[in-house]
Amino acid sequence: MTKKFIALMLTAVLLFTLLSGCGYEYSADLDADLRGTYTKELSGTVLNVYNWGEYISDGSDDSIDVNREFEKLTGIHVNYTTFESNESMYSQLKSGGVSYDIVIPSDYMIERMIREDMLEKIDVGKLKNYDLIYDKYKNLFYDKNNEYSVPYSVGMVGVIYNSALIGEPEHSWKALWDEKYRDMSLNFSNPRDAFMTAQMILGQDLNSTNKKDWDAAAKLLKEGKDVLQSYVMDEIYGKMETGEAAIGPYYAGDYYTMLDNNEDLGFYYPEEGTNIFVDAVCIPKCVRNYEAAMLYIDFLLDPPIALANAEYICYASPNKSVVENEEYSFYQDEILYPGDEYEIEKAQYYHDIDPEIRKYYENLWIDLKLY
Amino acid sequence: MKVFSKIYVALMITFLYAPVAVMVFFSFNSGSSVWIFDKFSLDWYKGILFDTAMMDGLKHTLTVAVLSASIATVLGTAAAVGITALRKKVTRGFVTTVTNIPMMNADIVTGISLMLLFVFFGKLIGLSESLGFITVLVAHITFNLPYVILSVIPKLRQTDKNLHEAALDLGCTPVQAFFKVVIPSIQTGIFTGFIMSFTLSLDDFVISYFTCGHYQTLPVVIYNMTKKTVKPDVYALSTIVFLTIFVLLILYNIVQTKSEQRRNSRD
Numbered sequence: 001m002t003k004k005f006i007a008l009m010l011t012a013v014l015l016f017t018l019l020s021g022c023g024y025e026y027s028a029d030l031d032a033d034l035r036g037t038y039t040k041e042l043s044g045t046v047l048n049v050y051n052w053g054e055y056i057s058d059g060s061d062d063s064i065d066v067n068r069e070f071e072k073l074t075g076i077h078v079n080y081t082t083f084e085s086n087e088s089m090y091s092q093l094k095s096g097g098v099s100y101d102i103v104i105p106s107d108y109m110i111e112r113m114i115r116e117d118m119l120e121k122i123d124v125g126k127l128k129n130y131d132l133i134y135d136k137y138k139n140l141f142y143d144k145n146n147e148y149s150v151p152y153s154v155g156m157v158g159v160i161y162n163s164a165l166i167g168e169p170e171h172s173w174k175a176l177w178d179e180k181y182r183d184m185s186l187n188f189s190n191p192r193d194a195f196m197t198a199q200m201i202l203g204q205d206l207n208s209t210n211k212k213d214w215d216a217a218a219k220l221l222k223e224g225k226d227v228l229q230s231y232v233m234d235e236i237y238g239k240m241e242t243g244e245a246a247i248g249p250y251y252a253g254d255y256y257t258m259l260d261n262n263e264d265l266g267f268y269y270p271e272e273g274t275n276i277f278v279d280a281v282c283i284p285k286c287v288r289n290y291e292a293a294m295l296y297i298d299f300l301l302d303p304p305i306a307l308a309n310a311e312y313i314c315y316a317s318p319n320k321s322v323v324e325n326e327e328y329s330f331y332q333d334e335i336l337y338p339g340d341e342y343e344i345e346k347a348q349y350y351h352d353i354d355p356e357i358r359k360y361y362e363n364l365w366i367d368l369k370l371y
Numbered sequence: 372m373k374v375f376s377k378i379y380v381a382l383m384i385t386f387l388y389a390p391v392a393v394m395v396f397f398s399f400n401s402g403s404s405v406w407i408f409d410k411f412s413l414d415w416y417k418g419i420l421f422d423t424a425m426m427d428g429l430k431h432t433l434t435v436a437v438l439s440a441s442i443a444t445v446l447g448t449a450a451a452v453g454i455t456a457l458r459k460k461v462t463r464g465f466v467t468t469v470t471n472i473p474m475m476n477a478d479i480v481t482g483i484s485l486m487l488l489f490v491f492f493g494k495l496i497g498l499s500e501s502l503g504f505i506t507v508l509v510a511h512i513t514f515n516l517p518y519v520i521l522s523v524i525p526k527l528r529q530t531d532k533n534l535h536e537a538a539l540d541l542g543c544t545p546v547q548a549f550f551k552v553v554i555p556s557i558q559t560g561i562f563t564g565f566i567m568s569f570t571l572s573l574d575d576f577v578i579s580y581f582t583c584g585h586y587q588t589l590p591v592v593i594y595n596m597t598k599k600t601v602k603p604d605v606y607a608l609s610t611i612v613f614l615t616i617f618v619l620l621i622l623y624n625i626v627q628t629k630s631e632q633r634r635n636s637r638d
Contacts, residue, residue, distance in 0.1 A: 237405075238404075288499065
């Protein structure tokens with residue numbers, strides 16, 4: 001009996017390992033399209049990469065499996081792990097029990113990590129493909145001299161609505177407050193993003209250090225709470241797809257995921273402005289394979305790889321070779337790329353906010369939830 | 372009354388298995404929605420093969436589950452034998468309580484304290500990175516141990532204490548007596564312990580989250596998918612894992628009843 005049971009267990013394990021082995025085929029003609037040169041000089045070394053979950057092209061639907069291609073070209077073994085929020089990534093690095101060569105945090109977190117001396121400098125002059133990054137994503141507030149980060153992916157928040165249920169709303173954040181859509185509208189269920197919608201209507205700076213601004217935004221949110229169906233995060237997918245809710249804010253790229261399941265959905269950018277974020281590649285201080293990390297960053301910037309990632313992630317790309325490629329599925333797409341005028345003049349970044357102000361608006365948020 | 376008890380059982384089973392049934396159902400959906408069923412397809416099952424992050428997570432989970440359950444079973448059985456052999460009742464009670472603490476302790480406390488210990492120890496011996504396969508394995512063995520001990524001790528109490536001595540009288544060496552007489556009489560307890568450890572280790576999230584470092588197990592990988600929404604290939608994978616365990620348990624039960632029948636007919 002013992003033996004039979006153990007045999008069964010082992011067979012099950014074996015089956016799973018067999019499954020994991022097959023599947024991906026390397027694309028044969030990729031080498032010719034690559035801009036950079038990748039040698040086997042560092043073959044046999046290990047590169048530890050820490051990225052958001054589902055944030056890299058993995059070979060599904062005949063796409064490129066970025067990590068495996070890199071391994072094939074350079075012989076460097078990619079040890080790829082994921083995180084779910086900037087904060088959990090930050091605390092893992094702070095704990096000191098792990099060592100990574102590549103991390104991909106968002107703008108405000110990079111600002112904090114630079115201030116706390118957690119990032120290693122990157123000499124962008126040594127990256128062959130760095131010139132592909134648009135100038136508008138260089139010298140940003142979090143890394144003014146481009147010494148620590150290389151942009152990876154860009155996103156903006158907009159409003160998703162169901163045209164079959166409510167037609168075309170006025171292109172404003174005020175739609176979420178509109179009595180017409182009572183019990184059909186949604187808003188973010190985290191303080192920073194929810195406050196953003198009100199701050200935009202009030203024409204405030206999203207990173208205001210004036211407590212009165214936050215009070216005013218909280219007051220506006222309170223007024224709108226009654227009209228709102230609920231505060232949501234991930235649940236918005238289900239609510240919008242099934243028509244349980246008719247209007248709500250979310251990231252532009254994720255609108256396309258919902259559109260796949262409900263073709264009545266539309267999208268607009270509010271005229272008041274919105275939040276924009278950049279996720280960028282960095283090398284943390286605990287790096288052990290610096291040369292391989294630099295090679296990996298260059299690889300991520302390389303046109304075919306950047307294209308594959310942009311297609312997979314479905315957010316905007318900061319890479320010229322992708323945006324200007326006619327074969328790109330989102331070529332001249334007005335939702336992912338609404339144009340410089342809106343992006344530069346209307347969209348605002350979140351900065352790493354003063355802890356005292358954060359505490360203040362978090363308390364206002366709790367107050368609002370109880371209201 | 373009989374009708375009520377039947378309804379009660381039916382309700383219980385529905386509540387226990389409805390979530391799993393919904394998950395299995397939507398794993399066959401051709402669309403990515405969890406709310407609208409488009410049409411039947413096996414695309415997500417194909418998709419699993421390409422999700423390298425998820426497959427790695429699965430491999431890690433299974434490796435840790437099999438190894439930690441096996442090691443915990445061996446250590447736990449030895450510990451249980453030792454504990455029952457303790458003469459003084461006070462010491463016995465004390466040791467049992469101490470070994471039970473990891474089980475009573477909140478996962479988050481166990482997880483954080485283990486992480487601190489590993490990082491501290493790693494710094495002490497000068498490692499640049501202390502968390503990884505070994506630490507997550509040690510952590511899993513730690514929380515599995517009490518379950519094995521707890522399932523073996525009652526079996527040891529049930530067996531006749533003189534059995535071991537009788538075997539010695541009849542010419543067994545102490546080692547032979549242990550493996551040929553004691554172990555077979557407590558083997559159901561050992562199995563229960565093993566299976567409990569295996570399943571606990573399989574679905575542990577909190578402790579793994581803090582101790583795994585680069586060696587992310589499947590629950591951690593799935594948790595990290597929340598920036599984008601969770602894709603249905605997770606349902607497909609969970610369905611496979613659920614069915615595998617389900618089939619294993621059924622087979623295990625069949626094997627067990629058969630061997631019991633054989634033993635009964637021999638008697």
